[in-house]
Amino acid sequence: xxxxxxxxxxxxxxxxxxxxxxxxxxxxxxxxxxxxxxxxxxxxxxxxxxxxxxxxxxxxxxxxxxxxxxxxxxxxxxxxxxxxxxxxxxxxxxxxxxxxxxxxxxxxxxxxxxxxxxxxxxxxxxxxxxxxxxxxxx
Amino acid sequence: xxxxxxxxxxxxxxxxxxxxxxxxxxxxxxxxxxxxxxxxxxxxxxxxxxxxxxxxxxxxxxxxxxxxxxxxxxxxxxxxxxxxxxxxxxxxxxxxxxxxxxxxxxxxxxxxxxxxxxxxxxxxxxxxxxxxxxxxxx
Numbered sequence: 001x002x003x004x005x006x007x008x009x010x011x012x013x014x015x016x017x018x019x020x021x022x023x024x025x026x027x028x029x030x031x032x033x034x035x036x037x038x039x040x041x042x043x044x045x046x047x048x049x050x051x052x053x054x055x056x057x058x059x060x061x062x063x064x065x066x067x068x069x070x071x072x073x074x075x076x077x078x079x080x081x082x083x084x085x086x087x088x089x090x091x092x093x094x095x096x097x098x099x100x101x102x103x104x105x106x107x108x109x110x111x112x113x114x115x116x117x118x119x120x121x122x123x124x125x126x127x128x129x130x131x132x133x134x135x136x137x138x
Numbered sequence: 139x140x141x142x143x144x145x146x147x148x149x150x151x152x153x154x155x156x157x158x159x160x161x162x163x164x165x166x167x168x169x170x171x172x173x174x175x176x177x178x179x180x181x182x183x184x185x186x187x188x189x190x191x192x193x194x195x196x197x198x199x200x201x202x203x204x205x206x207x208x209x210x211x212x213x214x215x216x217x218x219x220x221x222x223x224x225x226x227x228x229x230x231x232x233x234x235x236x237x238x239x240x241x242x243x244x245x246x247x248x249x250x251x252x253x254x255x256x257x258x259x260x261x262x263x264x265x266x267x268x269x270x271x272x273x274x275x276x
Contacts, residue, residue, distance in 0.1 A: 006215060022232075023232045077144060117211070
């Protein structure tokens, strides 16, 4: 179990790309739009893990709602796991409150499940199992 | 520039250690108290970077104030840099609002400086230069 990426909710993706790419000097690894999550993503190499900048394409998407209620900022921490169903079963068995009782398709061909922030002390935690052969956008 | 650690503000360090160590199954790498920051830290291996659980030892410490206003959750992202003074100069030169105009001593023998969340789109960013020979608590 290792950190796969940190998701950061931003209001202006172009301004955020300037900060992370030009000012902080991180390397852009991919950009994509994920219509099911109503989000545009710009992912940067944070050294063995990614910083994913997330801009909502709609006020009613999960990132749009987060920005409206909490403002821009760190949205979630994603851990890469070998078997997401096994991880979900283990956490649910330990009494941890989950958002997803069963894994669902995520970006890049991953299978993902979210732990409820109330189950992880205020942190939205994503569990992600990469597809065989690696991320489709990588 | 790579992510060194994520700092997570917690209210109950023992309960948080149970979640990260026993339920999520991460490996504890060090524990320490940092009196200057009024914080107890438990650091876990997130795969080349650390998850640092931070519990305030005083309501008027930075973590205590954060928890009082925002609740527990992700507090900051720290990047390891080779020369923290050079990074501060570069960011300040690019017009990024800093908390620390000059580096100051951090935990483990590091020299650190914080970027203001208003300078980094709602994210509290720490820059950290490790001491020669590695972290003192590592």
